[in-house]
Amino acid sequence: MIRLLNSLLVLIACLTTAFGQTKITASEAAKIFEKNKKAQLLDVRTQKEYTDKHIANSINLDWNQKAEFEEGTLSKLNKKSPVYVYCLSGGRSAQAAKNLADRGFTVYEIEGGILKWEATNLPLEKNLSQAPKGITLKQFKALTKDEQMVLVDFHASWCGPCKEMEPSIKQIAEKYAGRVKVLKIDVDENDTLTKQLGITSIPVLYLYKGGKRI
Helix, strand or coil: CHHHHHHHHHHHHHHHCCCCCCEECHHHHHHHHHHCCCCEEEECCCHHHHHHEECCCCEECCCCCHHHHHHHHHHHCCCCCCEEEECCCCHHHHHHHHHHHHCCCCEEEECCHHHHHHHCCCCCEECCCCCCCCCCHHHHHHHHCCCCEEEEEEECCCCHHHHHHHHHHHHHHHHCCCCEEEEEEECCCCHHHHHHCCCCCCCEEEEEECCEEC
């Protein structure tokens, strides 16, 4: 099982670094936005994700809606100024950054996206009318406190690397049935828990035994 997990980690590394775009940290980006309120900041998540929470003064163009994305970037962005791009954790923003760079934009990708931004305790504009989603930290601890090992898969429905890993996760669940329990956590539905556990990128795999991460 350890060999299989190691293989999955190699896959993650390959998939998340394939695009090689220029990156800046959340802290570096925040300093730029503080000095320049008119900086071109592009959120490439879905409209629902954007409504839930986003970085102030950003515009939203969903990367998954390719035609609308390309049309929107042409009408709303200025090629003479740099564009700062982010998503939830980096997968979609890497693809969007490459697309923009290929079309002549100067692009900076905010490393780690919203997850890293929150982990750095930087401010976000949020939909305050919405109740916290997902399971609580107490419930998570109860689920991972088991005599058999618990493999926790932090993922999202839109995450390409997560989909690539899914068959291997299923294989682990079947091969080690009775010894390993697989717990899948959708980060979009568990944003509070994700922040509490310090998850700043996906996919992430944690292995627990008796409630302790091993």
